[in-house]
Structure formats: structure tokens, C-alpha cells
Amino acid sequence: MKQIEIKKDILSAHEMIAKENSELFKRKGTFVLNLMSSPGAGKTSLLERTIELLKNTFSLGVIEGDIATSYDAERINALGVKVVQINTGGACHLDSAMIKNALAEFNTDRLDTLIIENVGNLVCPAEFNLGEDAKVVIFSVTEGDDKPFKYPLMFRLSKALIINKVDLLPYIDCNIKRVIKDANSLNPDLRIFEISCTKRKGLNSWKKWLEEEINKKRNTSLPDE
Amino acid sequence: MKQIEIKKDILSAHEMIAKENSELFKRKGTFVLNLMSSPGAGKTSLLERTIELLKNTFSLGVIEGDIATSYDAERINALGVKVVQINTGGACHLDSAMIKNALAEFNTDRLDTLIIENVGNLVCPAEFNLGEDAKVVIFSVTEGDDKPFKYPLMFRLSKALIINKVDLLPYIDCNIKRVIKDANSLNPDLRIFEISCTKRKGLNSWKKWLEEEINKKRNTSLPDE
Numbered sequence: 109m110k111q112i113e114i115k116k117d118i119l120s121a122h123e124m125i126a127k128e129n130s131e132l133f134k135r136k137g138t139f140v141l142n143l144m145s146s147p148g149a150g151k152t153s154l155l156e157r158t159i160e161l162l163k164n165t166f167s168l169g170v171i172e173g174d175i176a177t178s179y180d181a182e183r184i185n186a187l188g189v190k191v192v193q194i195n196t197g198g199a200c201h202l203d204s205a206m207i208k209n210a211l212a213e214f215n216t217d218r219l220d221t222l223i224i225e226n227v228g229n230l231v232c233p234a235e236f237n238l239g240e241d242a243k244v245v246i247f248s249v250t251e252g253d254d255k256p257f258k259y260p261l262m263f264r265l266s267k268a269l270i271i272n273k274v275d276l277l278p279y280i281d282c283n284i285k286r287v288i289k290d291a292n293s294l295n296p297d298l299r300i301f302e303i304s305c306t307k308r309k310g311l312n313s314w315k316k317w318l319e320e321e322i323n324k325k326r327n328t329s330l331p332d333e
Numbered sequence: 334m335k336q337i338e339i340k341k342d343i344l345s346a347h348e349m350i351a352k353e354n355s356e357l358f359k360r361k362g363t364f365v366l367n368l369m370s371s372p373g374a375g376k377t378s379l380l381e382r383t384i385e386l387l388k389n390t391f392s393l394g395v396i397e398g399d400i401a402t403s404y405d406a407e408r409i410n411a412l413g414v415k416v417v418q419i420n421t422g423g424a425c426h427l428d429s430a431m432i433k434n435a436l437a438e439f440n441t442d443r444l445d446t447l448i449i450e451n452v453g454n455l456v457c458p459a460e461f462n463l464g465e466d467a468k469v470v471i472f473s474v475t476e477g478d479d480k481p482f483k484y485p486l487m488f489r490l491s492k493a494l495i496i497n498k499v500d501l502l503p504y505i506d507c508n509i510k511r512v513i514k515d516a517n518s519l520n521p522d523l524r525i526f527e528i529s530c531t532k533r534k535g536l537n538s539w540k541k542w543l544e545e546e547i548n549k550k551r552n553t554s555l556p557d558e
């Protein structure tokens with residue numbers, strides 16, 4: 109019993125800091141994405157493509173979450189975008205306190221969009237709000253079409269689903285229609301984009317959605333007190 | 334401080350039950366595998382191929398771990414092998430108590446090999462001993478060649494690494510030599526098998542290794558008291 113109470117306290121502390129982060133982002137008009145997926149589904153590749161699409165129009169920042177290494181941060185750094193690497197040491201997800209600490213490294217007055225790449229894990233990251241505007245789940249067609257119902261929380265809580273690596277469809281057995289149907293039955297409001305990051309296909313509608321969301325958030329920013 | 338102590342208690346309870354499981358397996362001479370990987374790397378396909386390879390020689394049992402659904406158990410059931418499905422409800426890994434409960438469903442006197450398929454997750458399952466003889470990490474070449482150093486614990490603790498989906502290598506950018514080099518630098522004793530489960534390639538050396546391990550374990554079983 110005691111154990112459960114303690115868990116509740118930890119969760120509400122995380123939620124409290126997530127709310128603080130969220131209020132800061134609202135005040136500054138910063139649109140914040142939380143990219144989540146299995147290892148190797150293409151989060152960093154999507155980030156690279158997204159930076160290419162947006163960096164001439166918006167000021168961007170990136171937070172990279174990894175258990176170990178700074179491989180991903182080096183890839184983002186090469187594109188000339190400010191990036192902060194969080195190494196969780198072993199923890200299987202980012203949390204709101206890690207994000208709050210990382211925010212100290214950014215000039216949040218000049219940030220239209222912050223993109224957070226979570227630890228590669230289709231389970232735990234969904235359970236922790238970071239204060240973001242939109243969770244985005246990236247699914248690779250190589251993972252097989254049974255995944256939405258096997259990992260339902262991630263699909264339920266996300267605003268957008270990227271179906272990535274569609275260029276590999278001719279070589280594998282994956283029924284995209286089933287993925288879309290199952291994902292939509294878990295979450296009817298889910299926006300779905302079919303993309304190949306490596307072949308740069310299907311990126312236009314993703315770009316359009318992001319631009320709309322970024323502009324919406326910018327327009328609701330509050331004046332500094 | 335209190336929180337940390339409680340965590341210790343939970344871990345040692347898990348370890349205690351893992352030890353009980355391990356002792357039972359030793360007494361019965363049952364060789365136990367714990368298959369771990371990212372979602373969609375091919376654990377269930379490997380299981381299907383492994384069952385085909387072994388079922389005429391050995392008596393097999395399977396425990397399926399999933400957050401939700403019994404899709405995988407249905408696939409195994411179709412092969413005529415006894416399978417028990419554990420649905421964790423949300424938990425991102427199996428633990429030794431779940432295995433102990435599931436064991437009640439098997440006749441452990443007649444089980445040469447038990448294969449446990451863990452929840453799809455390249456992080457958390459590695460932290461929980463189940464009482465198994467060998468952890469096996471399945472890595473799909475579609476995940477990219479940087480994964481061993483990004484998820485080091487899984488590779489460090491495993492006895493064997495299956496590099497799966499090698500039939501897709503012509504269509505993607507993955508340097509297998511780097512995977513092997515990095516995995517071996519984390520774990521010099523790691524046995525590595527390059528396999529395509531869907532194309533049934535590279536399975537012979539995997540079969541040979543399993544037969545050796547199963548026979549070794551059978552020979553060290555203790556007489557019933």
C-alpha cells in the first residue's frame with residue numbers, strides 16, 4: 109500500500125513540473141513536439157528531415173534523449189541547430205524534470221519550436237508528460253502491422269502517427285491499411301502521415317501540419333509581464 | 334532515501350523468485366531462453382522457426398509476454414506447442430513472479446526447453462532476471478547499426494545476439510560489421526547469428542547452438558528427491 113502512495117507522489121511531482129514546462133511554452137509561444145518510437149524506427153531521420161523543412165522559416169531547438177552515446181545529437185548539430193543531449197544513464201524514458209533542466213541551455217525567448225526526441229521505447233515514454241503540445245509516434249513498417257493493439261497507450265495518447273520507411277513495403281509483409289485502421293480505432297483523432305525519411309517522400313503534408321501548429325501556438329503566446 | 338530502500342526490497346524479491354525459478358529449471362534439466370528485442374525485431378518469427386527446428390527432438394513450452402493482445406500466443410499455438418500468454422497490462426517487461434505463476438500451467442517434468450518471449454522493449458527487460466539460462470537479444474538490421482552502444486545493457490547481458498532480417502540488407506543502410514564489432518566490444522563472449530527468419534536463412538548454426546545447450550542442461554538435471 110505504502111509503495112503505491114509513493115508512486116503517486118512521484119507521478120504528481122512529474123506532472124507538476126510538466127505543467128510548469130507547459131506554461132513556459134505557452135508564455136513564449138513555443139510549439140513543442142515529443143517524438144517517440146521503438147529503437148530504430150526513424151526518430152532522428154525524421155528530425156533531420158523536419159529541420160531541413162522548417163529551419164529557414166522558424167527558429168528551432170532540439171533535445172536528444174538517449175540512454176547512452178551522443179550519436180543523435182551529433183547528427184542534429186551537423187545541421188546547425190542548437191541541440192542539448194540528455195543521457196538518462198539507464199532510464200527508459202525522459203521526464204519533465206530532465207526537460208526543465210535542459211531548457212536552461214536554450215534562449216526560450218527565441219524558440220518557435222522545440223523538438224524532443226525521446227528514448228527509443230514504444231512503452232514507457234508514453235506514460236510521462238513533458239509539457240509538450242503534441243506526442244508523435246513514429247512507426248516503421250518493418251515492425252509489422254500488429255503493433256498498434258500490442259502497444260496501445262502510445263497510439264492512444266499521440267496527436268500524430270508517422271508511418272515511416274514506406275519505401276521498404278515492396279520487400280516486407282506489412283499491411284498499412286491494418287495499421288491505420290487499428291490506430292484509428294484506438295484514437296479517432298490521430299493525424300497519420302505516410303513517409304520515407306531516407307527517400308524524402310510524403311513530407312509535404314507533415315510540413316503543412318507542423319506549420320499550422322507552430323503558427324497557432326505563436327499566436328496564442330502571452331505578452332511578457 | 335526511503336524510496337531507494339523500497340526499490341532495493343522489490344529488486345531483491347524479484348531476484349529471490351528468479352533464483353527459485355532457476356533452481357526448479359536446474360532440478361528438471363529444463364533449458365530456458367529469454368528472448369528480448371525492440372518491438373517488431375522478430376522475436377515471434379524466431380520462435381516459430383526455432384519451434385520448427387526443435388519440436389521433433391525436444392519437448393517445448395512457450396511463455397508469451399505482451400502488454401496487450403494474444404496475437405503472438407495464437408501464432409505459437411498454431412504450431413502445436415503449449416503456450417501461456419502473460420498480459421502485463423502496461424508493464425514494460427516480464428518479471429520472475431510472472432514466470433513463476435505461468436509455470437503452474439506446465440508439466441515441468443516433461444519440458445526440455447522453455448522459451449520466454451519478453452515484452453518488445455530494448456531497455457527494461459534486461460534489468461529483470463527471470464531465472465533463465467540465456468538471455469538472447471534479437472536485433473533487426475532495419476533498426477540501424479548504431480544500436481549496441483545506444484542500448485548497451487541488453488547486449489552486455491545476453492549470451493547470444495540474433496542479427497535478424499539480413500534479407501533486407503540490400504535495401505537499407507546498415508553496416509553489420511559495425512554491429513558485430515560494437516556488440517563484441519560490449520560483450521566479448523556474445524554468440525552472434527546472422528539470420529533471416531522470414532527467408533529461413535542462417536538457422537543451422539542457431540539450431541546447433543541450441544541443441545548443445547539443451548543437451549548440456551539435460552545432463553546436469555538432478556534426480557527427484
